[in-house]
Amino acid sequence: MEALLAGLRAAGEPTRLRLLALCAHGELSVSELTQILSQSQPRVSRHLKLLVEAGLLTRIREGSLVFYRIADGHESAYLARTLVDLLPDNDTELSRDLNRLDIIRQKRAELAENYFQENASHWGKIRALHVPEADVEAKLLQLVGPTRIGTHLDIGTGTGRMLELFAAQTERGIGLDLNSEMLAIARTQLGGDEYRHVHIRKGDMYNMPIDDATVDLATLHLVLHYSLEPTAVIAEAARTLKKGGRLIVVDFAAHGEEHLRTDHKHQRLGFSDREIIQAMEQAGLEVGTTDALAGDPLTVKIWQGICQD
Numbered sequence: 001m002e003a004l005l006a007g008l009r010a011a012g013e014p015t016r017l018r019l020l021a022l023c024a025h026g027e028l029s030v031s032e033l034t035q036i037l038s039q040s041q042p043r044v045s046r047h048l049k050l051l052v053e054a055g056l057l058t059r060i061r062e063g064s065l066v067f068y069r070i071a072d073g074h075e076s077a078y079l080a081r082t083l084v085d086l087l088p089d090n091d092t093e094l095s096r097d098l099n100r101l102d103i104i105r106q107k108r109a110e111l112a113e114n115y116f117q118e119n120a121s122h123w124g125k126i127r128a129l130h131v132p133e134a135d136v137e138a139k140l141l142q143l144v145g146p147t148r149i150g151t152h153l154d155i156g157t158g159t160g161r162m163l164e165l166f167a168a169q170t171e172r173g174i175g176l177d178l179n180s181e182m183l184a185i186a187r188t189q190l191g192g193d194e195y196r197h198v199h200i201r202k203g204d205m206y207n208m209p210i211d212d213a214t215v216d217l218a219t220l221h222l223v224l225h226y227s228l229e230p231t232a233v234i235a236e237a238a239r240t241l242k243k244g245g246r247l248i249v250v251d252f253a254a255h256g257e258e259h260l261r262t263d264h265k266h267q268r269l270g271f272s273d274r275e276i277i278q279a280m281e282q283a284g285l286e287v288g289t290t291d292a293l294a295g296d297p298l299t300v301k302i303w304q305g306i307c308q309d
């Protein structure tokens with residue numbers, strides 16, 4: 001009863017109820033929340049602190065930025081969602097807040113779009129060297145099948161495309177990347193209500209902020225060729241897998257396109273089956289099927305490893 005009372009006390013104040021309503025629509029920074037509420041930052045921060053302490057909101061630090069989102073996964077989270085669901089749709093103040101949130105989202109989307117445009121030609125050039133992404137995605141959907149996925153961890157998520165691909169069959173999605181601009185794009189792409197269960201996090205693939213044995217599906221989609229230590233990345237991914245959990249690595253077969261090193265910062269010119277299979281075995285995974293989608297000049301390979309213990 002104490003926890004429930006603490007939750008109700010924390011939510012029982014107009015600004016805090018507005019904050020809860022806003023954070024139910026995605027991850028928002030203090031400065032964004034301050035703009036929406038037109039209140040001073042210290043005041044908004046105080047309210048946020050109380051909501052976090054009561055377990056109604058989750059605080060996520062990303063470098064110098066801090067984001068808040070509605071809590072999930074425990075009793076206080078249920079209270080938070082229930083309170084938000086009880087809020088009337090036609091409340092003038094809440095509607096105004098949501099309109100301002102839309103404007104903030106549009107600004108974010110514009111920033112993300114600018115970054116995307118600046119890099120689009122770079123990405124486009126690489127895309128032209130291999131089979132269409134749609135073919136790779138169709139193959140991935142076929143390999144995973146229509147089964148429910150408890151937790152999907154997408155490592156080096158970039159714009160969050162892999163999270164999007166599996167979102168409908170996933171209970172919890174986590175996208176991890178080191179690049180803040182990429183994370184901003186992913187957050188914008190996955191801002192809709194159908195992605196409420198998807199979380200975007202800043203993190204390094206060599207040392208991920210993810211507990212052992214908690215993940216059902218881990219994906220590394222066109223990420224490994226940026227790594228000087230692919231074996232370490234595969235071992236770190238394997239660490240997070242539950243028994244029966246699966247790691248899917250999508251990357252290029254070994255190739256000779258040297259210019260990708262200089263022009264596109266690839267650390268590795270693809271991988272041989274032997275190298276990936278060895279790394280998976282060393283990480284304690286049982287190696288599953290391997291697929292190849294031949295392109296000119298790059299062939300996309302899909303390797304799978306399954307956690308046995």
Ligand SMILES: C[S@@+](CC[C@H](N)C(=O)[O-])C[C@H]1O[C@@H](n2cnc3c(N)ncnc32)[C@H](O)[C@@H]1O
Nearest residue numbers: 156157158161177178179182204205221222223
């Ligand atoms: C080519 S993009 C692929 C993005 C995404 N997986 C996709 O296929 O659309 C490679 C991504 O790996 C991320 N990355 C590179 N090194 C990383 C590291 N050490 N930890 C986490 N992410 C990293 C980059 O920031 C970039 O977003």
